[in-house]
Amino acid sequence: MSAHAGGIELQDDLNNKVVLPQPAQRIVSLAPSVTELLFSAGAGSKVVAAVDYSDFPEEAKTLPRVGGYTQLDIERILALRPDVVIGWKSGNHPAALEQLRKLNIPVYITETRFLDQIPTTLERFGLMAGTQAQAQQEAEHFRNTLHRLKTQYQHKTPVRVFYQVWNQPLITINRQNLINQVIEACGGQNVFAELNTIAPRIDVEAVLKANPDAIVASGMGIERPEWLDEWLKWPAIKAVKNHQLHFIPPGHIQRQTVRVLLGTERLCQQLEQTRHTMDGQP
Known part of the structure; x- marks a missing residue:
């Protein structure tokens, strides 16, 4: 240019x-x-x-x-x-x-x-x-901040993450998505990364089988969606057992803008919290 x-x-x-x-x-x-x-x-x-x-x-x-x-x-x-x-x-x-x-x-x-x-x-x-x-x-501020976060978190103990876009229908993301890159920057692993579509529909059984360490939801507004707590009905999921149900405002992670740095920093801190709950787990 x-x-x-x-x-x-x-x-x-x-x-x-x-x-x-x-x-x-x-x-x-x-x-x-x-x-x-x-x-x-x-x-x-x-x-x-x-x-x-x-x-x-x-x-x-x-x-x-x-x-x-x-x-x-x-x-x-x-x-x-x-x-x-x-x-x-x-x-x-x-x-x-x-x-x-x-x-x-x-x-x-x-x-x-x-x-x-x-x-x-x-x-x-x-x-x-x-x-x-x-x-x-x-x-330059964006590049420097992202580099700092990756250096701090990307190579830590992997955390298996289920990112929930919506509840009905149940929607997640695959690897061809900005949110997947945010998860990876924080040392997370998207449990549905290999699915074929960018925003695939899944079912509860798929989440139970994946058994994520953390569940992260966004919803539609700045408030934590009530439907995130529906996962409490499934205490066998590691994320539920260890109280690792997290929320990030959609404007901080679902828009391709500078504010995604806010979502990245918040997610990195959340996954760090999850790591502490994983100590000693098989």
């Missing part, structure tokens, strides 16, 4: 070339995580609209809306005259993104599935918005 007298040229996460004649002053974000990363990269003042659920930081709540990430208001986007639209491969409809391209609007597509992509995305957003200094600072 580069910025020069002739403009800005870089590749998005799908290796599409994106060219801007100058730093973008009007940016439309098509994913809540994109909105949050733009603010982290120092480009919040250049975001003229976002999709529903763009709720962090606080300033993002007042941005004009262009629909939900799965159903975009193309006319509204055009009326905003954006210099660039930043989309999300897994969330936005491909036809809508292609329609924007055909209307000669530069489209940058993100697909951030792994921890090391977050600082790179920050740097790219900073380049597009002309806020490289703040973006670089945030990116």
